[in-house]
Structures are given as structure tokens and as C-alpha cells.
Amino acid sequence: MLYDVIVSGLGPAGATAAYELASKGLNVLAFDKENFPRYKPCGGCVSLKVEKILPFDFKSVAEDTTYGVVFTYRSKRPIPVISRKPVGYNVNRDRFDNLLKEKAKQAGAAVREGERVKGIEECDDYVHVKTSEGIYKTRILIGADGAGSIVSREILEFNPKMCAVAIEAEIPFEGERLAALKGRLLIDFGCIPHGYGWVFPKGKNLSVGIAGISDKVKGRVKEYFGDFVKREKSLSGLNMNDMHGWTIPYFHDTGQRITKARVLAVGDAAHLVDPFLGEGIYYAIRSAQLAAKIVSEEIKNNEFDLNRYDELVRAELYPELRAAAKLGRLVYSFPGLWYNILESEPSLMESYYDVIRGEKKYEGFYKDIISRIKTRPWKLAIRWIKGFFRSKGR
Ligand SMILES: Cc1cc2nc3c(=O)[nH]c(=O)nc-3n(C[C@H](O)[C@H](O)[C@H](O)COP(=O)(O)OP(=O)(O)OC[C@H]3O[C@@H](n4cnc5c(N)ncnc54)[C@H](O)[C@@H]3O)c2cc1C
Incomplete structure (x- = not known):
């Protein structure tokens, strides 16, 4: 049997991709190596x-x-x-992820728990997916198998230092x-x-x-x-x-592609984690929605240009992740300075809350911080020096 789409992994990214694609009437098969509900280390x-x-x-x-x-x-x-x-x-991720997986099932996706994807082989018109139980054939494969993704190993350059x-x-x-x-x-x-x-x-x-x-x-x-x-x-x-x-697998600004021929990656498998505070669930779900949009259109038109998914992710998610990366570099290179900024202007974080509420862009928050540093450099320098001696005296 030839599936329209196989999804490897049923965390927030994979379950969302399976839900969206099955809701659009596609023939979807999704695997997860674990039986749900399963534990996933996460602040949640x-x-x-x-x-x-x-x-x-x-x-x-x-x-x-x-x-x-x-x-x-x-x-x-x-x-x-x-x-x-x-x-x-x-x-708790066991309950949250189980809910998303059940929604995918209700939408019509075939779900196989406890079946691990072990390898893939790309052919001209389809992809072979080898699992612990058998071999399956699909027009498009979505890698949603998390930080240690088997699928993204085939399409991304994974640098373990960038984690x-x-x-x-x-x-x-x-x-x-x-x-x-x-x-x-x-x-x-x-x-x-x-x-x-x-x-x-x-x-x-x-x-x-x-x-x-x-x-x-x-x-x-x-x-x-x-x-x-x-x-x-x-x-x-x-x-x-x-x-x-x-x-x-936090985002690093290489702008690398997350598609290759008939295979694409979403969520952690595509390194879409915010490098400032490690938010990954939003990016997993949103990247899966963008992938489902492109995949369903391409399958309907019988075309398989997944570059359009790369373009959408670059336009919508990368600018936010880039701003988060700049912020992460500033905060973690100078944590003492950052903490002094926070102490002198705690209300700055209200502006960050607007970012995670989806009411403000990350770049705007980054600019707010830079402008605070520029307008009060001496006040901050003095607080920084005092903070430094306070921590040394402890
Ligand atoms: C300690 C920690 C704390 C975090 N805290 C937060 C937080 O508070 N908020 C937040 O937004 N993000 C947080 N994150 C990030 C967040 O957990 C991830 O970004 C998010 O889970 C990504 O979802 P995903 O669906 O891409 O991958 P995952 O949630 O990892 O799901 C991948 C799925 O694929 C399955 N799988 C793996 N390999 C295979 C295979 N070969 N075959 C079949 N199935 C496979 C796995 O069993 C799993 O179910 C945290 C991460 C960590 C590690």
C-alpha cells in the first residue's frame, strides 16, 4: 500500500502533522517507538x-x-x-501528548504505537520507511522524531555541539x-x-x-x-x-534546509527550539501546521516541491528564532549584566510575556533591552560592579 504521508514520531510536532493532514482527507500513517501515555522530560x-x-x-x-x-x-x-x-x-507531557495523539486518531490518521522507525530509503516517486515491524511506502515522509531524529540525520547536518x-x-x-x-x-x-x-x-x-x-x-x-x-x-x-x-536541539542560525526531496523535518527534528529559554512546543506545533499546509497542497497537485515548506519556515519562524538567538547570546555571555538589567527594570519581562502570548515580536523585545542598555550605561555598569563584588564576597 502507498500512503500519502508517513509521520515518524507522535510528540506535539508529529501528532499535529498527522491531525492536520488526516483532517484534510489524506491517507496518513504515524509511528511512535513508545506506547502512550509516555514520559518525556520537559518543563511542560x-x-x-x-x-x-x-x-x-x-x-x-x-x-x-x-x-x-x-x-x-x-x-x-x-x-x-x-x-x-x-x-x-x-x-505533564504524558497527558498533553496523549491528547494530541488521540486528536490525530480521531481525525482519521492510522497510528502505530510501540513501532520504531529504523531507516529510510528514498526512491524516485516514493520513500521506503523501515520500522521494527516492517517496511512501508509513502509519497512524503515527515520526520517528527525529536532530538535524536533518525529521519533528520538523513537531511540535516547535525552538530552535537549545537545542542x-x-x-x-x-x-x-x-x-x-x-x-x-x-x-x-x-x-x-x-x-x-x-x-x-x-x-x-x-x-x-x-x-x-x-x-x-x-x-x-x-x-x-x-x-x-x-x-x-x-x-x-x-x-x-x-x-x-x-x-x-x-x-x-536549539535553533542555530545557519539557515540550513529542513527538507530533502520527499522528506521534511518538523519540531525538534528540525532544530526549532528557542535558544533563549528553550521553548520548543510552540515551534513543534507551528512547524507541523506549516508542513501540513504545503504537503497537502503538493499532494493534491501531484507535485512534490517541499522547498515551499522551507520558505514558509524561513519567513515565519526563523526571524523569531534569530531574535531569540541574539538574546540568548547576550544573556548567557553576560549573565551578571543581564540580571542587573532585570533588577533595575523588572517590567521589561512584561514585554517578553507579550512575546510568549503571541502579542509582540521577539525582535521588538530584543530592541527594548538594547535600548535600556544604551540609555542607562553608567547606572547599569555600577550595578554590575556592585553585583560582581557581592557575589565574590559570598
Ligand atoms: C528538559 C527539557 C525541558 C523542556 N521544557 C520545555 C518547556 O517548558 N516548554 C517548551 O515549550 N519546551 C520545552 N522543552 C522542549 C520541548 O520538550 C520540545 O521542543 C518538544 O517536545 C518538541 O516536540 P517534538 O514533537 O518535535 O519532539 P518530541 O516531543 O521529542 O517527540 C518526538 C517523538 O518521536 C518519538 N520517536 C523518537 N524516535 C523515534 C523513532 N525512531 N521511531 C518512532 N518514533 C520515534 C518519541 O518517542 C517521541 O514521542 C524542553 C525540553 C527538555 C529536554
């Missing part, structure tokens, strides 16, 4: 702009509504920036201690090179983690995680043994 913060683009409600699986963040620097100098309006929702390494633990946490953390995230700068630590409250658990760019972290991610947990008062007495390592 779904930004408000995801709610704007998903065609169905997902709040039945939201564990908490987020109104802002308490920022800290090496677990000190807290700056709460809490908004009146929500900025996002916290989910963040992360450790995440899901900690059962109830009662009054959780109530105090609800509605807000905790983000700690300065605890790992080129990255940050977090505590995100969910229904009956906390996501506790740390992530930093792999060539700066130099294999010491566990050590940084241990130090972060020791310093963080809200975590005292909790058992962090159930922790998981993962990579985060």
Missing part, C-alpha cells in the same frame, strides 16, 4: 500562543495556569514578575508547599554556563531541571544540577533520584 510550560494556534482546547490536561516568573540569580536576589493575565499553562544538555526530574509534591508555588515559574540564572535552572509547578508534582549549551557545560551537567538543587530552598528535603538526561 505551554505558552499562550499555543492556545491561539491549536484548533481544539487542551486545558482539560493543563495542571496549572502560569501568570509569571520569579527570577533568581544563583538562588538569590529574587525578582517576581507576575502578570494579571496568564502567560501559559503547565502540562543544550538538560537534566529534569519530576518530583511528587503536594500540600501547602505546592500551593505557595502555584501560578508561577521559578527561573534561576547563573547556575550553569549558557543556560538556566527551573522549578515549574504542575498538578501534584514539580518539574525541576537545568539546561546549558553542551560545549560550555563540558560534561558537568549533573554537578550543576546537584548544586542548584542544594541551593534552592523550595526543594529542601526532596528526593531527586528519578532524574533524566536529554538534549535540546
Whole structure:
């Protein structure tokens, strides 16, 4: 049998691609190596702009509504920036991803769980997909198989140095201690090179983690995680043994193509993760929607020019990811300076919240920060020097 589209992986990217394409009447087969619901290491913060683009409600699986963040620097100098309006929702990925996969099934996609894609072979008019159970034939293959994607290995140049390494633990946490953390995230700068630590409250658990760019972290991610947990008062007495390592394939500005002939990549498989705070769920879902638009049009016209998907991603997603990359370079190269900017102008983050609500462009937020630096260089320099001596004196 010849499928219109095979999707490898059923995380947010793959499930969205399968849902959109099956809704348009295409003959879709989707695989995931895991049986759902399955665990996926993730802070689980779904930004408000995801709610704007998903065609169905997902709040039945939201564990908490987020109104802002308490920022800290090496677990000190807290700056709460809490908004009146929500900025996002916290989910457990087992339930969230299961919901998206069920929507794909209801739309008519054939779904095979527990079946791993092992390799692909491109022919002139179709692609052969080899899985743990058999060999299948498709007109177009969508690689949505995440950070370690088998499919994108065939079409992208993967540089392992251009990834963040992360450790995440899901900690059962109830009662009054959780109530105090609800509605807000905790983000700690300065605890790992080129990255940050977090505590995100969910229904009956906390996501506790740390992530930093792999060539700066130099294999010491566990050590940084241990130090972060020791310093963080809200975590005292909790058992962090159930922790998981993962990579985060953040966007790097090479402008590389994410298609080749009849194969394309979406989400993490296409390295579409925001390099500032690591948001990936929105980009996974949005890239899958853009891919589904092009794939359905090409199949209807019996043409297979997937470059149009590259062009759409370049026009819509790359400008945002580029601005996030510039911001990431500024923040993580000079975390002390960044923290002083935040301390002197916490309201700046309201402008970031508008970005993750989908009400403002990332480039606008970056420009706001640069203009603050330019208008008050001396004030910031003095705060920076004071902050430096304060941290040395500790
Ligand atoms: C520790 C951590 C914290 C994060 N926190 C956040 C956050 O708070 N908010 C946010 O927006 N983003 C966050 N991210 C990023 C986010 O998790 C990813 O960007 C997002 O999951 C990407 O979705 P995806 O569908 O592309 O890939 P995935 O969610 O990784 O899904 C890929 C799927 O493919 C399957 N698969 C893999 N290989 C194969 C194969 N060979 N055959 C078949 N199936 C296969 C996997 O089982 C999986 O189900 C975080 C990432 C990490 C690691």
C-alpha cells in the first residue's frame, strides 16, 4: 500500500502533522517507538500562543495556569514578575501528548504505537520507511522524531555541539508547599554556563531541571544540577533520584534546509527550539501546521516541491528564532549584566510575556533591552560592579 504521508514520531510536532493532514482527507500513517501515555522530560510550560494556534482546547490536561516568573540569580536576589493575565499553562507531557495523539486518531490518521522507525530509503516517486515491524511506502515522509531524529540525520547536518544538555526530574509534591508555588515559574540564572535552572509547578508534582549549551557545560551537567538543587530552598528535603538526561536541539542560525526531496523535518527534528529559554512546543506545533499546509497542497497537485515548506519556515519562524538567538547570546555571555538589567527594570519581562502570548515580536523585545542598555550605561555598569563584588564576597 502507498500512503500519502508517513509521520515518524507522535510528540506535539508529529501528532499535529498527522491531525492536520488526516483532517484534510489524506491517507496518513504515524509511528511512535513508545506506547502512550509516555514520559518525556520537559518543563511542560505551554505558552499562550499555543492556545491561539491549536484548533481544539487542551486545558482539560493543563495542571496549572502560569501568570509569571520569579527570577533568581544563583538562588538569590529574587525578582517576581507576575502578570494579571496568564502567560501559559503547565502540562505533564504524558497527558498533553496523549491528547494530541488521540486528536490525530480521531481525525482519521492510522497510528502505530510501540513501532520504531529504523531507516529510510528514498526512491524516485516514493520513500521506503523501515520500522521494527516492517517496511512501508509513502509519497512524503515527515520526520517528527525529536532530538535524536533518525529521519533528520538523513537531511540535516547535525552538530552535537549545537545542542543544550538538560537534566529534569519530576518530583511528587503536594500540600501547602505546592500551593505557595502555584501560578508561577521559578527561573534561576547563573547556575550553569549558557543556560538556566527551573522549578515549574504542575498538578501534584514539580518539574525541576537545568539546561546549558553542551560545549560550555563540558560534561558537568549533573554537578550543576546537584548544586542548584542544594541551593534552592523550595526543594529542601526532596528526593531527586528519578532524574533524566536529554538534549535540546536549539535553533542555530545557519539557515540550513529542513527538507530533502520527499522528506521534511518538523519540531525538534528540525532544530526549532528557542535558544533563549528553550521553548520548543510552540515551534513543534507551528512547524507541523506549516508542513501540513504545503504537503497537502503538493499532494493534491501531484507535485512534490517541499522547498515551499522551507520558505514558509524561513519567513515565519526563523526571524523569531534569530531574535531569540541574539538574546540568548547576550544573556548567557553576560549573565551578571543581564540580571542587573532585570533588577533595575523588572517590567521589561512584561514585554517578553507579550512575546510568549503571541502579542509582540521577539525582535521588538530584543530592541527594548538594547535600548535600556544604551540609555542607562553608567547606572547599569555600577550595578554590575556592585553585583560582581557581592557575589565574590559570598
Ligand atoms: C528538559 C527539557 C525541558 C523542556 N521544557 C520545555 C518547556 O517548558 N516548554 C517548551 O515549550 N519546551 C520545552 N522543552 C522542549 C520541548 O520538550 C520540545 O521542543 C518538544 O517536545 C518538541 O516536540 P517534538 O514533537 O518535535 O519532539 P518530541 O516531543 O521529542 O517527540 C518526538 C517523538 O518521536 C518519538 N520517536 C523518537 N524516535 C523515534 C523513532 N525512531 N521511531 C518512532 N518514533 C520515534 C518519541 O518517542 C517521541 O514521542 C524542553 C525540553 C527538555 C529536554
